[in-house]
Amino acid sequence: MPTTHATTPAAKAAAGAVSTRSGTQIRLTDVSKDFGLPEPAVDNISLTIEPGEFMTLLGPSGSGKTTTLNLIAGFETLTTGSILFNGGDVSSLPPHKRNLGMLFQNYALFPHLTVAQNVAYPLRERKLPKAEIAEKVGQVLELVQLTGRDSHYPSQLSGGQQQRVALARAIVFDPNALLLDEPLGALDRNLRGTLQQEIQRIHRELGSTFVFVTHDQEEAMHLSDRIALFNKGRLEQVGTPEALYAAPETLFTARFLGDSNVFDIADSGGATSGSAVAWEDRTLSVEAGTVSPRVAAGASAALVVRPEDVRIATTPDAVPAGANHVSATVRQLDYLGSYRTAVLALGGGGTVGRARLAPQEDDLRVGQAVTAWWHVGRQCVVAV
Amino acid sequence: MTAWIKRQRLSPLWLLLLPALGLLTAILLIPLAQSFVRSIGESAWTSQHYENLFTDGVTLTVLWRTAWISAVVTVVTLACGYPYAYLMTRVGPRMRGLLLVLVLIPFWTSVMARNFAWILILQRDGPVDDFFGVVFYGTATGVTIAMSQVLLPFMVLPLYSALSGIDRRLLLAARGLGSHPVKAFWKVYWPLSRGGVVAGVILVFTLALGFYVTPALLGSPQQSLVAQLLAQRTTQLLDFAGAGALGMVVLVVTLVLVAWANRVGGKVSSLGIVPTTSAKEEE
Numbered sequence: 001m002p003t004t005h006a007t008t009p010a011a012k013a014a015a016g017a018v019s020t021r022s023g024t025q026i027r028l029t030d031v032s033k034d035f036g037l038p039e040p041a042v043d044n045i046s047l048t049i050e051p052g053e054f055m056t057l058l059g060p061s062g063s064g065k066t067t068t069l070n071l072i073a074g075f076e077t078l079t080t081g082s083i084l085f086n087g088g089d090v091s092s093l094p095p096h097k098r099n100l101g102m103l104f105q106n107y108a109l110f111p112h113l114t115v116a117q118n119v120a121y122p123l124r125e126r127k128l129p130k131a132e133i134a135e136k137v138g139q140v141l142e143l144v145q146l147t148g149r150d151s152h153y154p155s156q157l158s159g160g161q162q163q164r165v166a167l168a169r170a171i172v173f174d175p176n177a178l179l180l181d182e183p184l185g186a187l188d189r190n191l192r193g194t195l196q197q198e199i200q201r202i203h204r205e206l207g208s209t210f211v212f213v214t215h216d217q218e219e220a221m222h223l224s225d226r227i228a229l230f231n232k233g234r235l236e237q238v239g240t241p242e243a244l245y246a247a248p249e250t251l252f253t254a255r256f257l258g259d260s261n262v263f264d265i266a267d268s269g270g271a272t273s274g275s276a277v278a279w280e281d282r283t284l285s286v287e288a289g290t291v292s293p294r295v296a297a298g299a300s301a302a303l304v305v306r307p308e309d310v311r312i313a314t315t316p317d318a319v320p321a322g323a324n325h326v327s328a329t330v331r332q333l334d335y336l337g338s339y340r341t342a343v344l345a346l347g348g349g350g351t352v353g354r355a356r357l358a359p360q361e362d363d364l365r366v367g368q369a370v371t372a373w374w375h376v377g378r379q380c381v382v383a384v
Numbered sequence: 385m386t387a388w389i390k391r392q393r394l395s396p397l398w399l400l401l402l403p404a405l406g407l408l409t410a411i412l413l414i415p416l417a418q419s420f421v422r423s424i425g426e427s428a429w430t431s432q433h434y435e436n437l438f439t440d441g442v443t444l445t446v447l448w449r450t451a452w453i454s455a456v457v458t459v460v461t462l463a464c465g466y467p468y469a470y471l472m473t474r475v476g477p478r479m480r481g482l483l484l485v486l487v488l489i490p491f492w493t494s495v496m497a498r499n500f501a502w503i504l505i506l507q508r509d510g511p512v513d514d515f516f517g518v519v520f521y522g523t524a525t526g527v528t529i530a531m532s533q534v535l536l537p538f539m540v541l542p543l544y545s546a547l548s549g550i551d552r553r554l555l556l557a558a559r560g561l562g563s564h565p566v567k568a569f570w571k572v573y574w575p576l577s578r579g580g581v582v583a584g585v586i587l588v589f590t591l592a593l594g595f596y597v598t599p600a601l602l603g604s605p606q607q608s609l610v611a612q613l614l615a616q617r618t619t620q621l622l623d624f625a626g627a628g629a630l631g632m633v634v635l636v637v638t639l640v641l642v643a644w645a646n647r648v649g650g651k652v653s654s655l656g657i658v659p660t661t662s663a664k665e666e667e
Contacts, residue, residue, distance in 0.1 A: 075556055095559045096568075108557035112575045121571075125562035169561065179560075 023052035023209035024085050024176040026072060031081035033067050040079070041067040043233035049177075049211060051086075054203050056212045056220040059230030060256070068230070069179055069213045074098050085176055096125075101170030103183040107162045109154040115141070115165050116150035122173040140172040143202065160191045167202065177209035184219065196223060217257050221245070229253055249292040251302045251384045260304040261346065261353035261372075263326075268301035268381065277303065277381070280347045284324045285376050294383040302384050307341060309378040310355035312364065313371040325373035328353065330364050344372055416635075423628030433629035443613065443630060450610040451637075453528055454592035458539075460532040461588050462581065465539035469580075472540075473547045484544075491537040499601045502530040506602065527603040531595055538591060539584040546580020578648070586645040590638050610634055 026049040033042040042064040049055045057065035070076040072083060074095035082091045090098055109118050116137050123133045141147050144164040154162050163183060170178055180199070184192045200223060203210050214220055220227050221241040229236040229244065229252075237244055237253045248254035251262065263279045268291075270277045276285050284303060295301045312328075319325045331352075332343040342364060344353040355372060357364070364370065423433050437443040472483045490498060506512055506520040506529070513519050520526030550573060558568035596611035603609070608616070610630065617627035 073560055075559075094565075095556075096562050096564055099562070100560060102557065102560040104553055104557060106551065106553060108551070108553050110554060110558075110572055112572075121558070122561040125567075173562070 022207055023050075025049065025051045025087070026177060026209060026211065027084040027087075028068070028072070029082050029084070031068070031071060031083065032079045033064075033071055033076055034079040040233055042071065044081070045233075045235050046081075047228055047235060047238065049209055052207045052209055054200075054210045054212065054223060054225045056214060056224035056227045057230060058214060058217060058220040058227050058256070059236075060215055063230035064233040065213050065215075065228075065230045066181060067233075069181055069211060072177075072211060073100055073102055073179055099173070099176045101173070101175035101178040103163070103166050103170050103178065103180040105182040105185045107154070107159075107166045107186075109162055109166055109169070111154055114151050114153055115146065115157070118154070118165055119169045119172055121169060126173060136172055137168075140168045143171075143205070144168045144198070159187055160195060163187065163195060164198070167199070171202065171206060171208075175208070177211060178203075178206075180210065180212040182214055183212075185214075185216075192219075199223065221257065229256060231256075245306075246380075247290075247292070248304065248380055248382050249294045251304070251382050254302075254304040254380065254382055259307050259354055261307065261310060261344075261351075261355075263303040263305075263346075263351065264384075265301045265303055265381070267298060268295050269298045273297075277301075279303065279326075280349060282326065282347075284326075284379075285322070286379075286381055287376050290377065290379055291381040292383055295381055296383070300384055301381050303379055303381050305374050305379045307354040308356040309374045310344075310353065310372050311374060312342065312355055312357065312361045313373055314364075314368070316371050319371055319373045323373045323375055324379065325371050328370050328372040330366050330368045330370060333364060333366060344370075346372060419624065419628035419631055422625045423632055425625070433625045434633075436626060437629055437633060446608060446610055446613050447633070449524070449607065450593060453524060453531070453609065454589050454595075456528050457531045457535060457592045458585055458589045460528070461536050461539035462585060464532070465536060465543050465584065466577075466581070469540050469543035469547050472544050473550075487537050487540045490533065495534060495597055498534055499530060499598050502526070502533070502598075502602055506530075521602060522604040524603065524607050527599045527607070527609075530598050530602050531592055534598060535588045535591055538587045542583040542587060543577070543580045546577050546583070550576045582645050582648050586641055590641060593634060593638060 028045055028047045031042060031045045031047075032040055034040040045064075045068065057068055059065045067076060071078060074090070074093060074097075078091055082089055084090065085098070110121065113121065119137045119140060120133050123136060128136075137150075138147075141150065144167050146161060146164050146168065149157065149161070149165075154165065157165065166183070183199075184195055187195060196219065199210075199212075212220075212223060224241055226238060226240055227244055228238045231252050236256075237249050239247075241257075244253055245257050248257065254260045254262070263284065265277045265279060268277065270286065276283045278284075286303075313319050313325070316325075326347050328344040328346050330342050331345050334341045334343070340357045340362070342355045342357055342361075344355060345351070346353045353372065355361075424430065425432070437447075468483070468487075472480050475483065503521060504510055506526045508519050508521065510519075510521070520529060554572050554576070555565075555568050558572045559565060563571060594611055595609065596615065599607075599609045600612055600615075603612075605612075614627050614630055614634075617623045617630065
C-alpha cells in the first residue's frame with residue numbers, strides 16, 4: 001500500500017518556477033543483476049515506487065540496494081526483468097536518456113566548473129536558451145539556499161554546501177525522479193540532520209519521486225514514506241517505517257530496524273494457530289494478529305519484543321495477568337541521558353535481552369533476579 | 385612585508401639550499417652568463433651574432449626543423465601515451481604494475497643502447513626494410529620514430545599521475561545529467577586531465593628541442609637539429625659567440641613555453657579534485 005506523498009498547491013507554489021511535474025512511477029518487475037559471482041547482486045526483485053513517493057532502499061553492505069539504484073539509473077544493465085517509468089519501458093535506455101537526477105555520496109561535482117556552471121550543466125546538455133538557463137540556475141540556487149556562490153569552485157565550499165550544489169544540479173532539469181546514493185554518508189552528524197530536513201523540504205516542494213539509498217536505519221525511518229529493506233540481493237520487506245518497526249515479518253527486519261529481544265521458537269505450530277509457543281521450559285501466549293504471514297506452520301520462528309515494551313517486575317506477583325513473562329537477571333545498567341536501559345540475561349539459557357527502563361524501575365541493581373514481562377499484543381512472531 | 389622578510393631571513397633552514405645553489409652557480413649560471421656576454425659582443429655591444437642566425441640561411445631552417453620534429457614527437461607520444469595511461473587507470477593492480485614496468489624498462493635502459501637498437505631496426509636490410517621496404521635510417525622520419533620511443537615515458541608518467549587522480553564517478557554523474565558517454569569524456573574527463581597533458585607536452589617538447597644523441601646517430605648531417613648545430617659551432621667552428629646566440633634563442637623559447645605551461649597547467653591543477661571522504665561500498 002503506497003503512501004503517495006500529498007503535495008498541496010501551496011507547497012508547489014513555494015517551489016517557485018522550478019517546475020513541479022508530478023512524480024514518476026518507477027516499476028521494477030522481476031529484476032535481477034548477476035555479475036557472475038556465486039550469488040546474484042540483485043535476485044528477482046519486484047517493486048513499485050509510486051509517483052511522488054519518498055522510497056528508501058535500505059540494507060547492509062552488499063545487500064543489492066546500490067546495484068538496484070544503478071539499475072534504475074541505467075549505470076548497470078539488467079540481467080533479467082524490466083524497469084518501467086510511468087508505464088514506459090526504459091530497460092534498454094542508456095543513462096543519459098532516462099532523465100534522472102542523481103546525488104552521490106562524494107557529491108560528484110565537476111571540480112573544473114563553478115557552482116553556476118555545475119548547475120547549468122544538465123540544462124546546457126538539453127540545449128536550453130542561455131537566458132532560461134541563467135533564470136533556472138538562479139531559482140534553484142535560491143531553493144537550496146546558496147545564492148551568491150555562483151562563481152565559487154566546488155573546492156572552495158564546505159561539504160554541506162557542495163552537497164547542496166549537487167542537489168541543485170540534480171533537480172534543476174525537472175528529472176523524472178531523484179536518485180540519492182547515500183548522499184549524507186560523508187557528512188558529520190549535525191550537518192546530516194540539517195541536510196535531511198533540506199531534502200525533506202525539497203521533496204515536499206517538488207512533489208517528485210525520490211529513491212534514497214542508505215544503510216542507516218535511523219535515516220531511513222526519519223525520511224521515508226516507505227522503506228524497501230534489502231537482504232542478500234532480495235527484498236526482505238517493503239512498507240512504511242511504522243509497519244517495518246511494529247510488524248516485522250522476519251527476524252532480519254526486526255534486527256535491522258531497532259533493537260529486539262529475540263526468543264527462538266523451535267516449533268511455530270502453536271503460533272500459526274494463534275495460541276501459544278514453547279520457549280525453554282515455559283509457554284508464551286501468542287495472539288493471531290501478531291504472527292507474521294511469512295511464518296510457516298511447524299517451522300522454527302522467533303518471538304521478538306522491543307526493549308521499550310519490556311517491563312521489569314522485582315516480584316513475580318507484580319506481573320499482570322495474561323502478560324508473557326520470563327525470569328531474568330540484570331547484567332548491566334546503562335545511563336543514556338534521557339532514559340536508562342538494562343541488559344538482561346533471559347531465562348535459564350542466558351539469552352541476552354535489553355529493556356528500556358521506565359522511571360519507576362530506577363531501583364534495580366546489577367545481579368538482581370527479576371521478572372521481565374510484556375503485553376502479548378506488543379510482541380511479534382517472525383520468520384527466521 | 386618586512387615582517388615576512390625578517391621571518392624568512394631568521395630561518396636557518398634556507399642554508400640547506402647553499403650546496404645546490406653553489407653548484408648551480410658554478411656550472412650553470414656563470415657559463416650561461418658568459419655565453420650570453422659573448423653573444424652580445426665581449427667588448428662592444430653588437431647584435432651581429434643574433435642577426436646572423438636569421439640571415440645565414442641555415443640556422444632558421446634548422447630551428448624550424450627542430451621545432452617541427454619536436455612537435456611531431458610530442459603529438460605522437462601524446463597520441464600513444466594518453467590511451468596507455470588511461471588504460472593504466474582502468475586495469476587491476478597487477479596489470480597496472482606490468483604496464484608501468486613496460487614503460488619504465490626503456491626508461492631505465494641506456495639511451496645509447498636504445499639508439500643503436502633503432503639503427504639496427506631501421507637500417508638498410510633491417511627488419512623494417514625487409515618488411516615494408518623502407519629505410520628510415522638517416523631520415524628525419526627515423527629520428528622522429530626513435531625520439532618518440534625514447535621520450536614516451538616522459539609523456540606517460542605525468543599523464544598517468546594526472547588521470548589516476550580523476551574520480552570516475554564524475555563521468556557517471558555527467559551521463560546521469562544527460563551527456564552521451566563521448567560527450568561526458570570531452571566535457572569532464574578531458575578538462576580534468578589537461579594538467580597532466582600540459583605537463584607531459586612541455587616535458588617531451590623541451591626535451592626534444594635539445595635532443596642530440598638520437599639525431600646525431602640516426603639522422604643525416606643534412607638534416608641536423610639545433611643541438612647538432614650547437615655542437616658543430618662550439619667543437620668544430622669554435623664560434624662561441626654564434627653558439628651563445630643560438631643557445632639563448634633556444635633557452636628563451638623553452639622558458640616561454642614553461643611559463644605558458646605554468647599558467648595553463650597551474651590553473652587546472654589549483655582547482656584540485658573533490659575530496660572523496662570515504663570509500664563507497666561495493667555492491
